[in-house]
């Protein structure tokens with residue numbers, strides 16, 4: 520959806536803000552850009568909507584080289600949310616939200632209808648807030664209007680530059696949660712700049728960790744925390760802090776998925792029927808005691824002539840851990856076995872399968888852990904970044 524090809528940006532004074540950047544963001548994916556001040560995050564964003572032009576390299580949006588698209592038309596395809604929301608002070612919330620539809624020449628009624636819909640979507644009742652002026656809103660409410668306004672023309676892409684940077688930690692957490700559920704509904708392709716690692720972990724499908732002008736690692740949050748690609752990334756995630764987060768968060772029963780399970784001694788047609796009935800592409804294979812043995816795909820169960828049992832076609836998978844084990848152990852098992860899931864067993868001693876943990880669910884568990892910590896800290900005087908000081912003993 521968005522593709523950077525060897526993009527470099529040198530400002531006139533000789534500063535190289537971005538240096539040979541190549542990466543891709545898939546449709547509907549949310550990638551957070553995180554890194555220290557001045558490492559080129561904002562420059563990266565501004566090149567996407569052509570507020571800044573690259574010195575070298577090319578950027579593609581949905582396959583189109585953006586240097587060939589008129590900037591005004593380009594920006595209609597891209598919503599932009601920044602920290603200083605930039606609402607017009609003398610226009611009402613509804614009018615502010617309808618800015619882009621109006622610029623696009625929509626009929627006034629249609630624009631206002633759409634604006635009201637969006638205010639609702641970001642949790643602001645249009646009948647209460649629509650006629651207010653920005654000065655009559657809290658900081659968090661203003662940010663919500665900023666998000667609603669960026670979504671007004673339904674652009675496929677959103678660029679968000681520290682959108683929640685100016686609000687206090689409690690409001691920020693609420694805005695993050697709201698934005699996550701909003702994103703589940705609208706599934707935009709999002710580039711999200713933050714200097715806050717926790718925010719990056721919580722929101723990102725993947726995190727791009729910036730060094731000076733370049734991306735040091737672009738991976739799902741759990742991988743960035745658990746397996747930093749370079750010493751720089753390890754330093755940035757603060758070995759202690761990131762690993763502690765994974766080390767102190769246990770795998771819980773609610774984190775588990777439950778794919779169909781078949782037994783080693785089941786006849787293949789029975790396994791095939793089970794998979795068909797559940798519309799699944801694979802099943803966990805259990806031994807006679809209900810302990811995980813491995814897995815089998817729907818293709819593996821396809822009739823091969825003589826029938827036979829699951830045992831003959833099952834694939835071995837040894838990544839397994841007990842319920843309550845830390846996420847770090849789960850991640851290590853996934854990475855160690857190059858597996859897309861790990862078997863989770865319990866209760867104590869029996870080794871019986873309870874369910875499986877996938878990378879996506881591991882990420883959710885991480886989010887849960889961050890959320891729980893954020894709620895546990897007192898409202899005043901706490902920097903949301905200080906995971907090390909608020910993590911469980």
Ligand SMILES: Nc1ncnc2c1ncn2[C@@H]1O[C@H](COP(=O)(O)OP(=O)(O)OP(=O)(O)O)[C@@H](O)[C@H]1O
Nearest residue numbers: 530532534536555556557558559560561562563714
């Ligand atoms: N218009 C400009 N002219 C010259 N240098 C600039 C300009 N804009 C940015 N820079 C420099 O480019 C580098 C990258 O800046 P950029 O704003 O992209 O960083 P950032 O990672 O977004 O930082 P922050 O987190 O502080 O916003 C910095 O060294 C900055 O001083």
